[in-house]
Amino acid sequence: MSDVIQNSVSSGTRLPGRHFRNFSVRLSPTPRGARLARLLTVEQLRSWGMPMDPAGQIVAELAANAVTHGRVPGRDFRLTLYVIANTLRIEVTDTAGDRPPRLRPAGSEGDSESGRGLLLVEALADRWGWAPELHPRKTVWAEVVLPPEDVRSRHDS
Numbered sequence: 359m360s361d362v363i364q365n366s367v368s369s370g371t372r373l374p375g376r377h378f379r380n381f382s383v384r385l386s387p388t389p390r391g392a393r394l395a396r397l398l399t400v401e402q403l404r405s406w407g408m409p410m411d412p413a414g415q416i417v418a419e420l421a422a423n424a425v426t427h428g429r430v431p432g433r434d435f436r437l438t439l440y441v442i443a444n445t446l447r448i449e450v451t452d453t454a455g456d457r458p459p460r461l462r463p464a465g466s467e468g469d470s471e472s473g474r475g476l477l478l479v480e481a482l483a484d485r486w487g488w489a490p491e492l493h494p495r496k497t498v499w500a501e502v503v504l505p506p507e508d509v510r511s512r513h514d515s
Contacts, residue, residue, distance in 0.1 A: 379406055379441040385421075387429040387452070395421035395437045395450075402439060403446075408504060412482035413439075413446055416500045419475035420450040423459065423498065428452030430494070446502045448483075455496040459488050 381402045385391035399417040400410045417437065424435040433453035440447040461476045479486050483500035490496050 380439065382436060382438040384434040384436050387425045387431075387433065387435050389422075389425060391435070392418070392421035392425045399437070399439060399448075406441065408441065408446070413448060413502055416448055416479050416482050416502070417450070419479050420448065420498050420500065423475050424450050424452040427457060427459075428454040428496070430454055441504070444504045444506065446504055447499060448502070449497050449499045451491060451495050451497040453494050455490055455494045458496065459498050 381398075383395075383398060385395055396414055396418040400414045403410045403413055421435070421437065428435065430453045435453070436449075436451040438447075438449040438451070440449075459476055461480065462474065463477075476486075479500050482502075484503045486498070486500040488496055488498040
């Protein structure tokens with residue numbers, strides 16, 4: 359069985375002074391599906407000519423949470439990327455809507471090496487949050503404000 363269940367991609371539309379792009383894919387709720395989410399994100403951003411960081415790391419954390427804490431056997435998770443104007447919005451939707459994400463402060467629950475992914479998301483994203491969706495889903499999202507296009511082109515040359 360494939361880890362990529364469905365893939366719908368739109369390269370985007372150029373509006374006067376604005377950009378709109380989107381990418382969406384359903385993935386299996388496995389560690390392999392989570393790794394694939396990050397790889398697909400990096401490749402999609404590269405094809406759009408956009409910076410791959412910190413988005414790659416944010417997707418890695420949100421996808422890992424989806425397959426670790428939001429996994430329901432037999433139900434996929436969805437990764438969606440939107441670029442509207444100068445904002446990249448990352449959404450990861452899973453089917454464990456009854457389990458909202460919890461931000462664990464540093465130093466809580468002993469010296470556990472796991473459970474700090476949302477702290478990293480909070481540090482890397484300009485904004486993040488979550489919303490309940492049509493039962494039984496929830497979406498955890500993060501937004502990254504992108505540098506102006508002329509700044510990106512100077513760094514890329």
